Amino acid sequence: MEMASARRRARQVSGDHVVLLSACVVLISVTLLLAAAVSSGFGAAGLAGEIKVVVRTTSAPAAVEDVDGGRGYCGEDDRDSMFVDGEWVRDEAELRYPLYQSRDCPFIDVGFRCGENGRPDDGYARWTWRPRRCTLPRFDAKKLLEVLRNRRLVFVGDSIGRNQWESMLCMLSSAVPDAEASVREENGSPITKHKGYLSFRFLHHNLTVEHYRSPYLVRRGSRPRRAPRHVRSVLQLGAMDARAPLWKGADVLVFNSGHWWNQDRFQQLQCYFQEGKKLRLDMSVESAYQRAMDTVHQWVQKEVDASKTLAIFRTYSPAHTRHAATNGGSCAMETLPELNRTKISLERWPGTLQPVFGGLDSEAASELRVMNVTLMTAQRRDGHPAVYNVQPSARVPVGQRADCSHWCLPGVPDAWNELLYAMILTRYV
Secondary structure, eight states: OHHHHHHHHHHHHHHHHHHHHHHHHHHHHHHHHHHHHHHTTTTOOOSSSBOOOEEEEESSOOOOSOOOTTOOBTTSGGGGGGGSSEEEEEEOSSOOOSSSOGGGOTTSOGGGOTTTTTOOOOGGGSEEEEESSSBOOOOOHHHHHHHTTTOEEEEEESHHHHHHHHHHHHHHHTTOTTHHHHEEETTOOOSSSOSSEEEEEETTTTEEEEEEEOSSSEEEEEOOTTOOTTOOEEEEEEEEOTTGGGTTTOSEEEEEOOTTOOHHHHHHHTEEEEETTEEETTOOHHHHHHHHHHHHHHHHHHHSOTTTOEEEEEOOOOOOOTTHHHHSOTTTTOOSOOOOGGGOBGGGSOSSSOOOOOSSOHHHHHHSEEEOOHHHHHTOGGGSOBTOSSOGGGOOSSOOOOBOSSOOSSSHHHHHHHHHHHHHHHHHO
8 A cells, every 4th residue: 555655656746747847848948939039030110111010909908007027118218219119909908098089178170070070980099009118108197287287398390290289188188177167278279270389278287288380390481582483482401490499498399290391292382492591402302301300400409408308209190192082092991000011111101201310419319309100100091080071061972182191089199199198207207
């Protein structure tokens, strides 16, 4: 009996050893596979050519609070590039998205109110961006209002920048119960496509959220003397917009430019480029854009107090207007992000995608941080207003002009502002 018991115990110990050995083999194999994947660059987003961004639908909640695996929070100075490498995840479990409803936000231009304008689906507002190599903090409007108390948040750029600005107004006002009474435009101006600026003050927090319309960021001037007759106006590539002095006192300053930088638009405006006193009739749009962004960078270095102001450049937001003349815009009828990444290439949006801000020195480069949204935004052909850019009563049955440049609200600009939120927290908290 004792010998039999001893044999059973020996077999049990031997079996346990086999199980343990098998587990070790599996663990070592997984480790080797992961190491091979990392060494081959798997999962890293490319900055040129094909967009290396995966979009997937999942019912698992997104990681938002815990910093696991040593990834760190997105928004830290050395993690800005990590925004690029990520995936769009549909919120199926937590139902946190959208972060607000357009009907509850009085600050949205009618052209961005897609749901109220009759768009039948709402899936475009339920996607969130999840970086792979850093963790986004969960957006908290009340916390952001407190962080920005007695501060200025300023957006400068084109109408896509206004799109993002209106998104931020809605995200912040969602935490203000009496927003219609306590959030006011300082000059009584309505939100619309405008030529100047708008400034909304959150009275309870003494916070202003401002937008200055400056599509090129540099100064547009009249026709120089002795210029050829076909020249109607010029972009003075070495001079900032005349209202730039109003921006430099901001606590958070967000630039964008790119939507207006295309050859067709310049030909339509009969607008050419000027450097100093020299008219550059043969200068390419790409070269002019980079020269203008150099001017922006130099202005930030010289005029903006980096100890006070967080200065950010948000990169180009791709439009999806190919073949718009034949089908009302290539974004029409789209209800999902582009799942096949091989169909998207940066070659579709040449020239204005990624300005270089490192031409001065490393210290200056850190004074203007880059929020790279181009890759992630190129996936979102489903997020544009398309034909739902006007109220139903104003829509024509056939031939309604589609908007495949701007974005529905709530929608894609909310994701940009979640990235901005992360950058603000790491600066001021």
